[in-house]
Amino acid sequence: MAKIGKRIFLCLCLAAAVWCGTLLADRQLLNDELIRFHVVADSDDPEDQQVKLLVRDAVVESLSEDLSQLADVEQAKAYLQENLPKIQQIANQTLAAAGVEEEAVVSLCREAFQTRVYDTFTLPAGVYESLRIVIGEGEGHNWWCVVFPTLCLPATSEGFAETAQTAGFPDSLCGALTGEEEYTLRFYALDALGELENLFFRQ
Numbered sequence: 001m002a003k004i005g006k007r008i009f010l011c012l013c014l015a016a017a018v019w020c021g022t023l024l025a026d027r028q029l030l031n032d033e034l035i036r037f038h039v040v041a042d043s044d045d046p047e048d049q050q051v052k053l054l055v056r057d058a059v060v061e062s063l064s065e066d067l068s069q070l071a072d073v074e075q076a077k078a079y080l081q082e083n084l085p086k087i088q089q090i091a092n093q094t095l096a097a098a099g100v101e102e103e104a105v106v107s108l109c110r111e112a113f114q115t116r117v118y119d120t121f122t123l124p125a126g127v128y129e130s131l132r133i134v135i136g137e138g139e140g141h142n143w144w145c146v147v148f149p150t151l152c153l154p155a156t157s158e159g160f161a162e163t164a165q166t167a168g169f170p171d172s173l174c175g176a177l178t179g180e181e182e183y184t185l186r187f188y189a190l191d192a193l194g195e196l197e198n199l200f201f202r203q
Contacts, residue, residue, distance in 0.1 A: 023186065026173045027126070027193045033073050033167060034123075035080070036113060036130040037147035041140025042102050048140050051098050055133060056143055058094040059087055067148050073129075076148040080108050080131055091133055102136030112198040115191055116144065120160045121151065121177045124187060126194025127201050 037060075041052035063080075070076050080087070084106050091104035111130040116123045123146070131147050145151075149167040151160055164174045175183035176190060 022170075022172065023189055023193070026170070026176070026186070027190055029169065029173065030124070030190070030194075031126060031128065031197075033149075033169075034128055034146055034151075035073065035076055035148040036111070036128045036144055038111060038130045038132045038142060038144040040132070040134045040138040040142050042100075042136030042138065043140045045140070048135070051095065051100055052135060052140065052143055054098055055091045055094050055104060055135065058090050059133065060147075062087070062090050063147065064150065068150060070148070073148060077108065077129065080147075084108060087131070087133075091135075095135065100135075104133050104135045107132050110201075112201045113144070113194075114198070115194075118145070122179060122187070123177065124191035124194045125198055126190075127197045 037056075039052050039056045039059075042048045063083075066079065067076055070079060088104060088106040091106060095102060095104060108129070108131055110127055111132065112127050113123070113125060113130075115125045130144075149163055151163055151167075161174045161178060164177065165171075169177075172183060172186060176187040179187070
């Protein structure tokens, strides 16, 4: 009887180790394969918040076609790094056209993000690569999504899942991000790992 109990215990430990291993792999996949898009408004004034969205739309429109043709995240990072001056110019042209004196500063950097709920999926907290646009003083509310792969653009959960799977996300990770009940614990574990990353992150 003792031997059976020991075997069950060892099997449970092995299963837990495998689960934790795949969980860490999913967390690393999120960290390595996503590029967030982060636009920070000058202030919380309604006009500044509206201008933030104008900048967002102009930049997304200028990038979407080129990014959709890139094969992987390394190509996307290289493309964005090379085109930072162009992106900043587009942002500032949009601000000028809106009659705004403030200018935007654009960078590609690592940032700590809190949990974010979108229409069709949820991204856990954690440290992600980010295309960051700060308008003026950058003291207003943020807008953020995912610029690569373009996970924010599909209008349905099915569209999101298809894009994520194309990017190499396993079914378990897609299920966790889209809120499938069987993967609820996995999402909370990924989120907890992300919060731990944020705690020790120094920009």
